[in-house]
Amino acid sequence: MTSQRKPRGPYRKGIERREQILQAALDVLAQRGERGSSLQEIADRVGVTQPALLHYFSSRDELLLAVVEQRDKLDPVVSEGLQKPGDAIAAAVQHNMDQPGLVRLFVTLSAAATDPSHHAHAFFARRYGKLTSRIAPGLAQGQQSGQVRADVDPERVARLLLAVLDGLQIQWLLDPSVDMVQLVETFTAMYTECASSEPGSVAEG
Incomplete structure (x- = not known):
């Protein structure tokens, strides 16, 4: 019987970063709504650039x-x-x-x-x-x-x-x-x- 392995290395870090961005977006949008928020604000909360954010979410x-x-x-x-x-x-x-x-x-x-x-x-x-x-x-x-x-x-x-x-x-x-x-x-x-x-x-x- 084999247990399911968790993603490792860069792939796991990519998943974790995507989840961090998603959580930051949830927090920002819950407070400000769509019109009152920006991709830059979400990126700043996670500590990444806006181009880096768009690597995980294409738009x-x-x-x-x-x-x-x-x-x-x-x-x-x-x-x-x-x-x-x-x-x-x-x-x-x-x-x-x-x-x-x-x-x-x-x-x-x-x-x-x-x-x-x-x-x-x-x-x-x-x-x-x-x-x-x-x-x-x-x-x-x-x-x-x-x-x-x-x-x-x-x-x-x-x-x-x-x-x-x-x-x-x-x-x-x-x-x-x-x-x-x-x-x-x-x-x-x-x-x-x-x-x-x-x-x-x-x-x-």
């Missing part, structure tokens, strides 16, 4: 898309699915509210990616399909445990949930007084309320 567009992908990996709903509907969604919404710059980048890039010729079009098209397939099983499990209404289709609810989350982000960016957590909880109640009274559930005595 600003490639770096921005990598940042959005990394943002998804840190999102509880995206990375873990939906095992506990209320808890997971609230955590994801709060996570996003703590980094408005990345929310703005996501909204801007996803809107632009609706153009089939856009460099991020394929990523976002795959993203929603993958997210639906991750969230729907958690909702189906919720139906079995009585947490989710039995008369709703898990895949349709998953699609609606993603639409609600994305739409609320736009409203929040336009008006920060919008309480995304509260509104998402209202939507969640629509497919969880009265779940305990569905056929086959055990009523409390």
Whole structure:
């Protein structure tokens, strides 16, 4: 039995440097947003020149898309699915509210990616399909445990949930007084309320 070897030498250093650049970009964009940041600022944080940065990310567009992908990996709903509907969604919404710059980048890039010729079009098209397939099983499990209404289709609810989350982000960016957590909880109640009274559930005595 052989263990998987970690990359060594220049290749490993290249991977580590790329991760450092990506983390610096996440930090800068979370604070300042796309328009308020520059490749030079990101390069300065890592201690490399801008040409060196572009050795790891061939363009600003490639770096921005990598940042959005990394943002998804840190999102509880995206990375873990939906095992506990209320808890997971609230955590994801709060996570996003703590980094408005990345929310703005996501909204801007996803809107632009609706153009089939856009460099991020394929990523976002795959993203929603993958997210639906991750969230729907958690909702189906919720139906079995009585947490989710039995008369709703898990895949349709998953699609609606993603639409609600994305739409609320736009409203929040336009008006920060919008309480995304509260509104998402209202939507969640629509497919969880009265779940305990569905056929086959055990009523409390």
